[in-house]
Amino acid sequence: KNSVIVRKFSIVERGKQDIKNYLIPLEVIARYYVAGSFYERNRDKYEYGQRLEQPVIEFTTKFEKYDRLLDEKEAMEIGGITKEEMEEIKEAVLKIDEIIAGNIKGLIHVDGKKEFAMDGERNIVVVDTFGTPDEDRFWDEKMYNDGKFIELSKEFVRAYYKRNGYYEKLKEARKLGNEEPPIPPLPDSMANEVSKLYVELYEKLTGKKCEC
Known part of the structure; x- marks a missing residue:
């Protein structure tokens, strides 16, 4: 059975490599298609909706007034994480998204956000939700193949x-x-x-009829 584990983590504006049990102050975004702010920043390089040859993983701040795009070096500094821990986080993001993409029918998983924490033993823990229209962007696959982009996320x-x-x-x-x-x-x-929209996406993601 699926279960939810409730844990408390310290909130810090900047992490440190010598502390434990804290919410890493980063948002990690994996992009598989050109859309959203990635498109706005790269209009001269890509067409909207283009599938990326390789996933692009980006990082933004979490507790600053506005989300700020970071390069990997600054993300590691703000997150208080080592290079090895960063690689573990990126690997986890790609594995989670592989599971999402492999379990949806009629949808394209465009991009998604993940958040992480360090537990009391400084193990990396996935926190918050993912795979929902609030954290992830989905497109209708049939409409995409017809050259249309039907947003099934909060982008709507x-x-x-x-x-x-x-x-x-x-x-x-x-x-x-x-x-x-x-x-x-x-x-x-x-x-x-x-x-x-949310009911439709729920039914496509779960294969169940929404009793609502």
Whole structure:
């Protein structure tokens, strides 16, 4: 049976190689297709939706005010992890995603985020959730093969806020160092669409009918 283990970890802004039992202050993103912020940063190199020849693993900060992209060297410094521990984390990410990709039908696993901690013996532990539309991006496989990108993730919501102008206001506030504007609530019609999307994805991921 699957089980959930509840553990408490210390929260630190920067890890150290001589401490234990702490949440590594990094987010680890594995990308298999060109999408999202990766596409925004690499428009001159790739086409949107292009499959990457090799997975690209990226790192961002977790506890800074805004997620900041890091190179591997700075990620190791902030995370307080050795080169060997970094390789173990990357290997774990790829193994988890291999399991996800091998157990979904009609979907493409585009990218996904993972988080890790060090336990009391300084073993690397996977924490938080993964394989859900909040942490991972999925596309409808049939539509992708027809040249269309049907977002089955929270990107669907993000796209709405880009269309209504909120995203630009948010970027401008961050650029100027101003207080972030409040997030406007989703209209009922949009909330219903999001609910349908999550139900559809649940059924595709599990192969079960949602009793909801």
